[in-house]
Amino acid sequence: MSDRLNVLKTYKLYVGGKFPRSESGRVYEVTDSKGKWLANAPLSSRKDARDAVVAARKAFGGWSGATAYNRGQVLYRVAEMLEGRRDQFTREVAEAEALSKSKSAAVVDATIDRWVWYAGWTDKIAQVVGGGNPVAGPFFNLSSPEPTGVVAVLAPQESSFLGLVSVLAPVIATGNTAVVVASENAPLPALSLAEVLATSDVPGGVVNVLSGRTAEIATPLASHQDVNAIDLAGADEVLAKELEIAAADNLKRVLRPQPVDYAETPGIDRLTAFLETKTVWHPTGSLGASGSSY
Amino acid sequence: MAPVFAYAPAPESRAIVDIAPSYGLFIDGEFTEAAEGRVFKTVSPATEEVLSEIAQAGSEDVDRAVKAARRAFEKWSALPGAERAKYLFRIARIIQERSRELAVLETLDNGKPIKETRDADLPLVAAHFFYYAGWADKLDHAGFGANPMPLGVAGQVIPWNFPLLMLAWKIAPALATGNTVVLKPAETTPLSALFFADICRQAGLPRGVVNILPGYGDAGAALIAHPDVNKVAFTGSTAVGKEIARTVAGTRKKVTLELGGKGANIVFDDAPIDQAVEGIVNGIFFNQGQVCCAGSRLLVQESIQEELLESLKRRLSTLRLGDPLDKNTDIGAINSEEQLTRITSLVEQGEAEGAERWSPACELPESGYWFAPTLFTNVTQAHRIARDEIFGPVLSVLTFRTPDEAVAKANNTPYGLSAGIWTEKGSRILAVANKLRAGVVWSNTFNKFDPTSPFGGYKESGFGREGGRHGLEAYLDV
Numbered sequence: 001m002s003d004r005l006n007v008l009k010t011y012k013l014y015v016g017g018k019f020p021r022s023e024s025g026r027v028y029e030v031t032d033s034k035g036k037w038l039a040n041a042p043l044s045s046r047k048d049a050r051d052a053v054v055a056a057r058k059a060f061g062g063w064s065g066a067t068a069y070n071r072g073q074v075l076y077r078v079a080e081m082l083e084g085r086r087d088q089f090t091r092e093v094a095e096a097e098a099l100s101k102s103k104s105a106a107v108v109d110a111t112i113d114r115w116v117w118y119a120g121w122t123d124k125i126a127q128v129v130g131g132g133n134p135v136a137g138p139f140f141n142l143s144s145p146e147p148t149g150v151v152a153v154l155a156p157q158e159s160s161f162l163g164l165v166s167v168l169a170p171v172i173a174t175g176n177t178a179v180v181v182a183s184e185n186a187p188l189p190a191l192s193l194a195e196v197l198a199t200s201d202v203p204g205g206v207v208n209v210l211s212g213r214t215a216e217i218a219t220p221l222a223s224h225q226d227v228n229a230i231d232l233a234g235a236d237e238v239l240a241k242e243l244e245i246a247a248a249d250n251l252k253r254v255l256r257p258q259p260v261d262y263a264e265t266p267g268i269d270r271l272t273a274f275l276e277t278k279t280v281w282h283p284t285g286s287l288g289a290s291g292s293s294y
Numbered sequence: 295m296a297p298v299f300a301y302a303p304a305p306e307s308r309a310i311v312d313i314a315p316s317y318g319l320f321i322d323g324e325f326t327e328a329a330e331g332r333v334f335k336t337v338s339p340a341t342e343e344v345l346s347e348i349a350q351a352g353s354e355d356v357d358r359a360v361k362a363a364r365r366a367f368e369k370w371s372a373l374p375g376a377e378r379a380k381y382l383f384r385i386a387r388i389i390q391e392r393s394r395e396l397a398v399l400e401t402l403d404n405g406k407p408i409k410e411t412r413d414a415d416l417p418l419v420a421a422h423f424f425y426y427a428g429w430a431d432k433l434d435h436a437g438f439g440a441n442p443m444p445l446g447v448a449g450q451v452i453p454w455n456f457p458l459l460m461l462a463w464k465i466a467p468a469l470a471t472g473n474t475v476v477l478k479p480a481e482t483t484p485l486s487a488l489f490f491a492d493i494c495r496q497a498g499l500p501r502g503v504v505n506i507l508p509g510y511g512d513a514g515a516a517l518i519a520h521p522d523v524n525k526v527a528f529t530g531s532t533a534v535g536k537e538i539a540r541t542v543a544g545t546r547k548k549v550t551l552e553l554g555g556k557g558a559n560i561v562f563d564d565a566p567i568d569q570a571v572e573g574i575v576n577g578i579f580f581n582q583g584q585v586c587c588a589g590s591r592l593l594v595q596e597s598i599q600e601e602l603l604e605s606l607k608r609r610l611s612t613l614r615l616g617d618p619l620d621k622n623t624d625i626g627a628i629n630s631e632e633q634l635t636r637i638t639s640l641v642e643q644g645e646a647e648g649a650e651r652w653s654p655a656c657e658l659p660e661s662g663y664w665f666a667p668t669l670f671t672n673v674t675q676a677h678r679i680a681r682d683e684i685f686g687p688v689l690s691v692l693t694f695r696t697p698d699e700a701v702a703k704a705n706n707t708p709y710g711l712s713a714g715i716w717t718e719k720g721s722r723i724l725a726v727a728n729k730l731r732a733g734v735v736w737s738n739t740f741n742k743f744d745p746t747s748p749f750g751g752y753k754e755s756g757f758g759r760e761g762g763r764h765g766l767e768a769y770l771d772v
Contacts, residue, residue, distance in 0.1 A: 128437065136746075245540045247543075251757065276733060277750065278730075
């Protein structure tokens with residue numbers, strides 16, 4: 001070891017494409033599995049959560065309105081940038097999850113591949129879950145999936161990076177914008193992912209990352225009237241029930257916590273969970289009462 | 295304007311339907327009394343005549359029905375899909391055979407015109423059973439993976455506006471996917487569901503696969519909260535939908551909700567006016583406006599407001615309100631006294647808030663529950679009649695200048711069920727349809743339904759889709 005003193009990083013939130021400290025001015029200590037201090041992470045407040053929702057709503061029009069091809073390109077760009085920071089994430093995940101360096105590297109590789117997998121879905125999901133309907137009448141109609149809006153994502157607690165990406169990427173791949181609550185005890189990979197997103201053509205506000213106490217941040221998100229959906233992956237049973245009850249106030253789409261092996265290739269459930277189906281009708285022949293037709 | 299030619303009455307005969315003086319609950323293949331012995335009366339909204347006395351389900355009955363459905367589930371779900379399909383095809387055919395009888399029954403119990411039950415409700419009811427019958431042996435190919443499994447017992451609560459159609463939307467996909475059901479029809483319209491029980495008997499459907507529990511909200515709440523119900527499906531008000539979402543929180547129950555709406559019907563200056571007027575009338579006066587996806591907010595481009603309103607008023611003056619069993623009737627009775635009170639109160643608020651009320655000259659029958667087709671102008675987005683779902687024949691007219699303004703106003707509601715677009719410009723249809731936050735968008739038409747087409751809401755209009763391949767998902771473990 002050289003006697004050079006290394007430069008520590010101040011981890012910050014990621015909201016609206018910027019890196020603010022918590023509005024509350026609070027931080028909490030993040031340690032590795034042996035209790036060694038790693039960093040002070042921002043301890044987000046209710047106000048931070050609300051700011052993040054405002055940013056996510058503001059970004060929704062542009063992101064959902066981008067072509068699916070464009071969203072795929074942007075997501076793939078994230079994977080490229082992740083690859084370049086592979087060593088950094090390997091170290092952070094190893095510390096966060098008490099993994100050996102080789103195991104951590106494997107997790108990071110899987111995470112990058114997961115991101116690429118979802119990047120490829122952006123312009124395919126519409127054909128898989130949408131389509132023309134054979135109506136019994138002189139009409140043409142088409143069902144297409146559309147993003148549901150602003151999605152609050154409680155990242156899984158144990159899988160700080162692969163789990164995080166497995167729940168975040170499908171949300172934004174389909175055009176939603178996200179407010180992510182990072183793993184409470186292991187938030188650093190999520191906060192570093194934000195740095196990657198900020199430099200990857202992902203428009204500011206599409207992903208917002210908060211660190212802190214999951215229960216404290218999740219409660220205002222679940223009851224927020226401008227949040228359209230919530231993924232409860234990172235909530236325990238008691239909290240999940242409370243949040244689901246709060247979510248009923250504006251009939252948020254709720255994805256309940258479920259046992260998931262994040263190492264497995266996922267299905268499309270997490271893509272479809274945050275999609276609406278819109279059916280658009282148009283007459284093909286007779287124009288109704290007048291009897292005229294094309 | 296007095297009609298030049300009056301129409302002679304053309305009443306449909308009610309002799310085709312034989313309504314018994316009383317009905318029981320339908321549990322495990324048999325009609326049975328309610329455990330607590332309670333009964334209620336169902337009346338014809340057009341005449342207030344008591345049609346029949348119905349056993350009223352309570353929580354004990356819910357428990358019995360769920361147990362029967364659970365017992366039946368084992369065999370029903372294990373049947374080869376092709377066999378389940380044949381039961382559903384049988385049901386569809388029997389509905390067609392008895393469709394005249396059912397149409398008259400539905401009109402008597404609900405108050406909607408025979409023209410609608412005969413030409414819209416019943417054909418769609420049969421079509422839904424036919425459509426989902428065909429899925430029963432093709433579930434492996436539905437895109438939910440190989441061998442998707444049913445959920446178990448489905449608890450279903452349906453509204454009074456389309457009693458038999460809502461039953462079909464709920465029961466057909468549930469049975470096709472191998473679930474068994476306990477269905478609670480609305481207290482004001484229980485009869486067609488009980489006649490459906492008889493159709494199940496004629497079709498030889500195994501006992502317990504379909505159970506029908508007429509009753510009030512308490513029975514619905516007990517059904518939804520029952521620990522042995524695996525799937526909850528509800529169509530009705532947003533307020534009750536929220537209550538249901540709270541009830542199922544923290545459980546494994548899968549839930550779909552089809553809730554209220556405040557649909558915008560947007561008419562651009564290049565729209566074909568006569569056709570748009572027909573669409574507006576269909577959008578809000580079909581089924582007396584008691585339609586969750588009704589086009590209850592008319593958004594007219596300012597430059598054509600005068601011309602359109604003139605045409606619309608002229609058209610409304612030709613609508614015939616009266617005996618629902620008369621084949622010439624366009625507007626039937628409001629479903630219940632309670633609903634009439636709600637409509638009346640919201641309309642009075644509209645006037646109090648300064649909107650301008652207009653109705654055509656329209657004589658209301660002396661008995662029964664009636665409300666004349668009503669139009670409000672000078673409506674702003676803040677008015678309650680522009681925000682709350684009225685669920686009656688009441689249209690609020692607002693204006694806009696640009697397509698962006700139309701979209702912003704259309705989306706300015708917590709609901710997101712339906713919308714209409716009237717324009718001759720294709721690119722405008724697609725651009726506007728893209729921006730509307732609604733589950734179904736009708737362009738140059740309105741209120742069209744088809745079993746192949748997914749239907750359901752964005753935002754507070756609920757979650758899940760009914761109809762089409764999407765409708766299967768609600769009843770499969772995926």
